[in-house]
Amino acid sequence: MEPIKKIITLLLVIFINSAMAIDAEVIVLEAPLLAAPDQSARTLQRVRKGKKLFINSNQLNNSQWQMNYNVDSNGEPLPQNKENILFLKTLTTAGEDAWISKKFVKVIYNDEREDQLQMNPYASYDPTDYRIEEPLPDTYPLIDPRKARAYMSFGIGPAAKSGFNYGTTVLEEQIGNKYSFNTIYARKVEFDNFDRFYFGGSLQFSGQRSTYFVSTQRTTQETHGEIGIGPYISYDIYRNESRNLTLFSGFTYNLHRYSVEQGTLDGQFEERLFTGYSITPKLGLTYAIKDFIPGTGLDFILGTETIFNLPYTLSTTTPIQIDELWNETSEINYPIAAQFNVFLGLRANY
Incomplete structure (x- = not known):
């Protein structure tokens, strides 16, 4: 019975996490997944452009069409505190908690909130793109000191x-x-x-x-x-x-x-x-x-x-x-x- 209980518990955890998660797509060449919500934190993994991630939906602002049950004594909705969140919580491929910079992903809301971010904001400059501009010099990867x-x-x-x-x-x-x-x-x-x-x-x-x-x-x-x-x-x-x-x-x-x-x-x-x-x-x-x-x-x-x-x-x-x-x-x-x-x-x- 013990193995069956563990399997059921694991399925419940996965179900609960899935219910609280929302998809997001990486929009830069290579986004780092960090060990803490801090730019200077240790990098756990790097994710390439186009990769889908699960994001904890509790960090995201609600849609304006979503019912707000937080009301006052007169039944009027109370204002929501919309925090300026810089990092979103996700998971690495090894199942570790990780954080990714919010500006490096496009969250798939499937509602009007997707209009808040243009489709390709890094078309002219990608801060994670480390590739050298082409055409490469004839001496690459060596540096010619005689130019x-x-x-x-x-x-x-x-x-x-x-x-x-x-x-x-x-x-x-x-x-x-x-x-x-x-x-x-x-x-x-x-x-x-x-x-x-x-x-x-x-x-x-x-x-x-x-x-x-x-x-x-x-x-x-x-x-x-x-x-x-x-x-x-x-x-x-x-x-x-x-x-x-x-x-x-x-x-x-x-x-x-x-x-x-x-x-x-x-x-x-x-x-x-x-x-x-x-x-x-x-x-x-x-x-x-x-x-x-x-x-x-x-x-x-x-x-x-x-x-x-x-x-x-x-x-x-x-x-x-x-x-x-x-x-x-x-x-x-x-x-x-x-x-x-x-x-x-x-x-x-x-």
Whole structure:
């Protein structure tokens, strides 16, 4: 009789548990079943997407159509305390009590409560999906430490105003644009296992030309050229199979060659050359279309950068031939300022 009693008891437990349970479907790639209703608790089992679980229905809020027998003395229903439950109780395959995060399952109510959760809330991002984005690199699962990038870009932006003191009023000015050509070579840093950080160097050539008309009936033309070299660092803040968004920074140490040409209505003309050095930090953002010509490995890039010009001075050793043109000026002083450029170009990946 003892074995029969045990079987009957077991059947009663299963029946009671089934009566108090409701189905729920896992909606993430791999949901953990925890030993306690706490995110930091020990994981007892992992359940894959689409798996059905039995959930203790006592934790769930009732349907609005379900009879509420909890009433006051006048027969009016008392308000129900709807707790914000974060974990639902279930069972592992071994029969152990376990808890699963409520946001990782869709409870099958078979009533209007199912409308409270959209069918696939993790379509764009699944926090449990550990799989690597495809296509996988040729060297997977090994990390290639020799990855590198090379850039060539052409940029344009507003030019800086003249820093030269003519000693008289400027009647009219025609300030040109600043054009630049930039080359960058960078390699993936060794500590980065996700192919996002790159460090290297940049070489930049830029120039601008502006014309001024001053009150003493003379015309001047200023041509400003510079060559800069310095470190470069970048980080890919967003990427997918076809697009890439990169934040970059660095600075250049620049050599300036500044030419000032002046001419008068009576045919007098003189040119003086000013030179000097400066440091310009920069910060920018690059948007890349990967492999825009299929099979070439070349990316089309479009970006913008802000350049911070620290104060610097240009000087000249060219002697003055026509005193009235130069106001005895032998230096050009530039204060701190900021400029911005937009650029486009190509990027090669190695």
